[in-house]
Amino acid sequence: ARRYKITVVGAGNVGATCAHWLASKELGDIVLVDIVEGVPQGKALDLAQAAPIEGFDVKLVGTNGYDETRDSDIVIITAGLPRKPGMSRDDLLKTNAEIVSQVVDEAVKRSPNAILIVISNPLDAMCQVALRRSGFPKQRVIGMAGVLDSARMRAFIAEALDVSVENVTAFVLGGHGDTMVPLPRYSTVAGIPITELLPKEKIDQIVKRTANGGAEIVSLLKTGSAYYAPSAAAVEMVESILKDKKKILPCSVYLEGEYGISGLFVGVPVKLGARGIEQIIEINLTAEERIALQKSAAAVQELVKVLGL
Numbered sequence: 310a311r312r313y314k315i316t317v318v319g320a321g322n323v324g325a326t327c328a329h330w331l332a333s334k335e336l337g338d339i340v341l342v343d344i345v346e347g348v349p350q351g352k353a354l355d356l357a358q359a360a361p362i363e364g365f366d367v368k369l370v371g372t373n374g375y376d377e378t379r380d381s382d383i384v385i386i387t388a389g390l391p392r393k394p395g396m397s398r399d400d401l402l403k404t405n406a407e408i409v410s411q412v413v414d415e416a417v418k419r420s421p422n423a424i425l426i427v428i429s430n431p432l433d434a435m436c437q438v439a440l441r442r443s444g445f446p447k448q449r450v451i452g453m454a455g456v457l458d459s460a461r462m463r464a465f466i467a468e469a470l471d472v473s474v475e476n477v478t479a480f481v482l483g484g485h486g487d488t489m490v491p492l493p494r495y496s497t498v499a500g501i502p503i504t505e506l507l508p509k510e511k512i513d514q515i516v517k518r519t520a521n522g523g524a525e526i527v528s529l530l531k532t533g534s535a536y537y538a539p540s541a542a543a544v545e546m547v548e549s550i551l552k553d554k555k556k557i558l559p560c561s562v563y564l565e566g567e568y569g570i571s572g573l574f575v576g577v578p579v580k581l582g583a584r585g586i587e588q589i590i591e592i593n594l595t596a597e598e599r600i601a602l603q604k605s606a607a608a609v610q611e612l613v614k615v616l617g618l
């Protein structure tokens with residue numbers, strides 16, 4: 310059996326850290342692509358030299374072109390500008406749409422059967438760009454957002470209850486923005502809904518901090534945005550696909566009627582396996598939750614409209 314091949318476009322903070330987690334989990338050979346000369350090459354070489362210490366056997370290549378990406382199983386797109394303090398993800402819209410379009414054109418030409426995982430922001434709109442430009446079936450264009458947002462919520466819940474992060478699941482639906490919809494009802498500790506374990510005020514505080522999770526880090530870093538958790542989240546998705554684990558994970562996917570939403574990428578729980586998105590799972594929402602999700606979808610729609618998609 311041959312090794313899997315994973316291309317990561319954008320060798321900045323998120324892209325390089327994706328390569329790091331991918332290598333340490335030995336998920337496949339890795340091609341790191343960036344427009345800046347020397348950076349993908351240097352980071353690939355540096356990471357390859359960690360292999361003897363960490364004990365991973367994967368090939369790492371850095372490049373400014375796409376020929377090395379040929380026949381990738383997965384292409385992770387992190388190219389684009391990150392946020393600066395005071396910026397929302399939406400402020401990146403037009404610049405990143407151009408970058409993502411160009412990346413998709415080049416990547417899908419060489420890897421027509423790949424699964425695309427999009428990380429560039431504003432996430433849901435960038436997924437729409439990737440779907441249109443690639444012409445891929447919707448099962449093979451997936452946005453990384455919900456795994457990150459729910460990981461943030463899980464970290465806050467585990468901290469509040471002083472329990473293992475492994476015991477905590479959390480559910481976050483909707484677009485990857487201020488209108489995301491964390492669902493405490495479906496967030497549990499060892500199967501127990503957090504609504505039974507934490508007072509309402511604490512839960513409200515966690516929900517708010519989750520929705521603001523990216524901005525909290527931007528305001529601390531000042532020169533960029535989060536990358537350890539975003540890249541770990543993308544790599545969990547990669548692992549579920551390449552190992553055909555069929556994990557249920559919240560991802561941004563193209564909806565065609567599910568949750569009453571059509572023609573838009575929005576975060577919902579899906580099953581990720583060898584074929585990409587193998588199932589979209591529809592859970593029952595309360596009227597209030599449904600309204601929050603619609604509002605979140607409307608925010609995504611606005612951006613998509615600006616791009617004329």
Ligand code: APR
Nearest residue numbers: 319320321322323324343344387388389390391428429430
């Ligand atoms: N092709 C390839 N790489 C590109 C292109 C392009 N057309 N345009 C920009 N890049 C590269 C930059 O050279 C840079 O190395 O993308 C990289 C982005 O890295 P960072 O600036 O460190 O940004 P990062 O924190 O990794 O965030 C990347 O992910 O989470 C999102 O909002 C974030 O949209 C941003 C993206």
